[in-house]
Amino acid sequence: MNRDDRTQKEFGRNKRQVLAAYDLTQEEYTAIESGDIGLLYVLGVNGQILMHYAAYLKIEWFDYLQAMRDGVSKYGPVRHGIYAMKEQNRKYARVNQLRGGGGA
Amino acid sequence: MPLVYSGILSHAPGITGRSHMVEPDKEATRDAFYGCLKRQREAIRSSGAEVLVVVAAEHFANFFMDNMPAYCMGIGAKHTGPIEDAQWLKIDKQIIQGAPELATRIVDLMLKNVDLAYSEEWQCDHGIMVPLNFLTPNYDLPIIPCNINCQGPPLTPLNRVWNFGEALREACDEQTENIAIVGTGGISHWPATPDSGKINEAWDKQFLERLMSQNKEQLLSYSDDEVYAEAGQGGFEIRTLIAAAAAAGGRGTLQFYSAELPIFAVGCTVASFEISS
Numbered sequence: 237m238n239r240d241d242r243t244q245k246e247f248g249r250n251k252r253q254v255l256a257a258y259d260l261t262q263e264e265y266t267a268i269e270s271g272d273i274g275l276l277y278v279l280g281v282n283g284q285i286l287m288h289y290a291a292y293l294k295i296e297w298f299d300y301l302q303a304m305r306d307g308v309s310k311y312g313p314v315r316h317g318i319y320a321m322k323e324q325n326r327k328y329a330r331v332n333q334l335r336g337g338g339g340a
Numbered sequence: 341m342p343l344v345y346s347g348i349l350s351h352a353p354g355i356t357g358r359s360h361m362v363e364p365d366k367e368a369t370r371d372a373f374y375g376c377l378k379r380q381r382e383a384i385r386s387s388g389a390e391v392l393v394v395v396a397a398e399h400f401a402n403f404f405m406d407n408m409p410a411y412c413m414g415i416g417a418k419h420t421g422p423i424e425d426a427q428w429l430k431i432d433k434q435i436i437q438g439a440p441e442l443a444t445r446i447v448d449l450m451l452k453n454v455d456l457a458y459s460e461e462w463q464c465d466h467g468i469m470v471p472l473n474f475l476t477p478n479y480d481l482p483i484i485p486c487n488i489n490c491q492g493p494p495l496t497p498l499n500r501v502w503n504f505g506e507a508l509r510e511a512c513d514e515q516t517e518n519i520a521i522v523g524t525g526g527i528s529h530w531p532a533t534p535d536s537g538k539i540n541e542a543w544d545k546q547f548l549e550r551l552m553s554q555n556k557e558q559l560l561s562y563s564d565d566e567v568y569a570e571a572g573q574g575g576f577e578i579r580t581l582i583a584a585a586a587a588a589g590g591r592g593t594l595q596f597y598s599a600e601l602p603i604f605a606v607g608c609t610v611a612s613f614e615i616s617s
Contacts, residue, residue: 238400239423239463283532284399284491291428297358304534318492318573319533 274307421464505586590614
């Protein structure tokens, strides 16, 4: 979608036909088909991909950021991908906090 | 000494795409940053560089999660970009001149020490287009794009990034053309996430101190878990900056750093390195 103008045009004309070519769960299908940025973020879509899908949907920058926050409130923490907070990361942050580290 | 310049700069898309959204009281900081980028352009030009190697961290322009080389160099006669919407990035679509013969020579030499992939069809995203917008705004300097996977695991270890930088330097030193290198990436940042705009300034400054002083031991001591916790997923892009330092071999001079432009979603940075003999 982000790299292919032709796919974008086809998606604009007939979303269901484009999505039918992909093996998606019902939740994934719904998230893409309805442009639910928050759910896509929670499902694990990388922001470097998601922000361009949001731009394609004409979602303004601050609305895009808020949609992800709303998604976490509605659907819970990010489940997969690079943003899914691993136990190891949480442990590191806790240990660093106890050490008086500057934590981001 | 064919390597004539090595430096670093930020590449976040907001630097061009959201320039108009900078708060009025921060416009002077933004303009100082742009001024420093202009001076970097002049420094590259005055170095006599005939080609610019851009060591960047691409964002799914050429590769996807299912198949992403740790290192790749663009050896095509031309490159295209940006892949992003031109209005969104505020950079028009361009065809950028490559340096296929030189790039192929460099790849051949680097392959002795680095598992380096290459591509003849390179698409540039903001990671390269934002730097070029400032460093070669007329697109009149041939470009050799280079990518280090900074997006997702498996991430290449930092010691191999250092080796990559040194191998790039060795390969450049065997050429007759004058070559400039820039490493372009963020330090701490959480791009395109709900935490976009967050910057860990203390972490950035410590990293930059290590980078400018060529403190190899400390630079290579970061773990990915530490980087993720303290500097976000965008912090993985320190690889590009470390590669530029390793290629240069000399101490760095930090010419600009500011965490005061969160709309750019990164601590804005410009620096150059002395080229070791």
